[in-house]
Amino acid sequence: MTPQIALLVLNTLTEEHQARVAQACDATFAQTDESRATAIREKGAEFRAVLTIGLLGLTREEMEAMPKLEIICCMGAGYEGIDIEAARARGIVVVNGRGTNxxxxxxxxxxxxxxxxxxxxxxxxxxxxxxxxxxxxxxxxxxxxxxxxxxxxxxxxxxxxxxxxxxxxxxxxxxxxxxxxxxxxxxxxxxxxxxxxxxxxxxxxxxxxxxxxxxxxxxxxxxxxxxxxxxxxxxxxxxxxxxxxxxxxxxxxxxxxxxxxxxxxxxxxxxxxxxxTPHLAGWSPEATQAQLSLFLANLEGHFTGSGVLSPV
The missing domain is CATH 3.40.50.720 (NAD(P)-binding Rossmann-like Domain)
Known part of the structure; x- marks a missing residue:
């Protein structure tokens, strides 16, 4: 993975995983509604990839504000918050983290x-x-x-x-x-x-x-x-x-x-x-590490042309 790939991260990550993502990409972390809106408004034209989760998703309007967007990645298996029809109409690849947790x-x-x-x-x-x-x-x-x-x-x-x-x-x-x-x-x-x-x-x-x-x-x-x-x-x-x-x-x-x-x-x-319990059934150090690894593998597969591993 090359740092030139501009990535928008919408979900929370551990400090260790945030550092790993920052090494792999030119990452912008926006975990609040306000920072999300600001990042898309100010840097939307640069983003080629988005990392999110099913609950946070990505809307049609947000995709339209990111003309270079090529791939949307979900950390977990769920992707219900992503406008799949809008992504497919644009030819944007959508992947998830199925099998990791x-x-x-x-x-x-x-x-x-x-x-x-x-x-x-x-x-x-x-x-x-x-x-x-x-x-x-x-x-x-x-x-x-x-x-x-x-x-x-x-x-x-x-x-x-x-x-x-x-x-x-x-x-x-x-x-x-x-x-x-x-x-x-x-x-x-x-x-x-x-x-x-x-x-x-x-x-x-x-x-x-x-x-x-x-x-x-x-x-x-x-x-x-x-x-x-x-x-x-x-x-x-x-x-x-x-x-x-x-x-x-x-x-x-x-x-x-x-x-x-x-x-x-x-x-x-x-x-x-x-x-x-507070929505952590799928959370463990082992599971989140597997999710991060699959996310990075999907990014690499997409941007090197070898193909993604877990398409939706």
Missing amino acids: DNCAADHAMGLVIATVRNFRRLDKLCRDGVWRTSIPQPTNVSGKRMGIYGLGTIGEKIARRAQGFDMAIGYHNRRAKADSAYRYFDNLLDLAAWCDILVCAAPGGAETKHSIDAAVLEKLGPEGYLINIGRGSLVETSLLAAALRDGVIAGAGIDVYETEPQRPEALLDLDNLLI
Whole structure:
């Protein structure tokens, strides 16, 4: 990679990775809305590449302000915030970081399953308060339950593999059945929710999936069912989830994503049948290093003519 390639970086990076990117490119780092707008306004004519994430994306108007733009890279697998049609119309290559954090995200999802179903959050508090096990209702098993996976992509497949180690039956819902999958396919979310004990959301964000986990799905999941979401916060309306947890529509939830990110979801904070983590299911030193390596390899492949490794 040559430093002459002007790169706009919209997402946050560790100091080490920021230094590595600055070595590889003529990089401009713009992680706030204000600095992003300023960078595009003042240096848009120079940028040939953009690094972003799915949630931050890149709009048609921003692409139009960058006439030399050739490639848009997403650190993670998601790319829902990028105007793909606008990029394709311009011949701009779009790549993502698929495969770099699948194991990390699947590990985290399975951790949320166990901790939510066994209600580790409440048990920890009760133990600290001096309450002994004979005064606590017994939490249910994880092993032997039915897991429904909404979004059986690479991460969903790895979640399923982990669930099989707990003797779980696996069902899933995608836009279409996967021909090579041994798991049970459901052509709609309602039927999947009615069948499973634990519904794990690993679907992408965007208009097509927004609020797809609606009141009817939660009702089908039922008062002994659990919702796990490591996909996108937009899949579930916050107020709806809060009501379902408070009213016993479902037994509990474990979420790594929520609509108000990065602000905390106020409506959910007082619920002790909810376990919440701050959108880091796919984050680990190993995963972010793999994402950086793939990003740099995609840049090099594009600008040397050998081709990108993970096109969208």
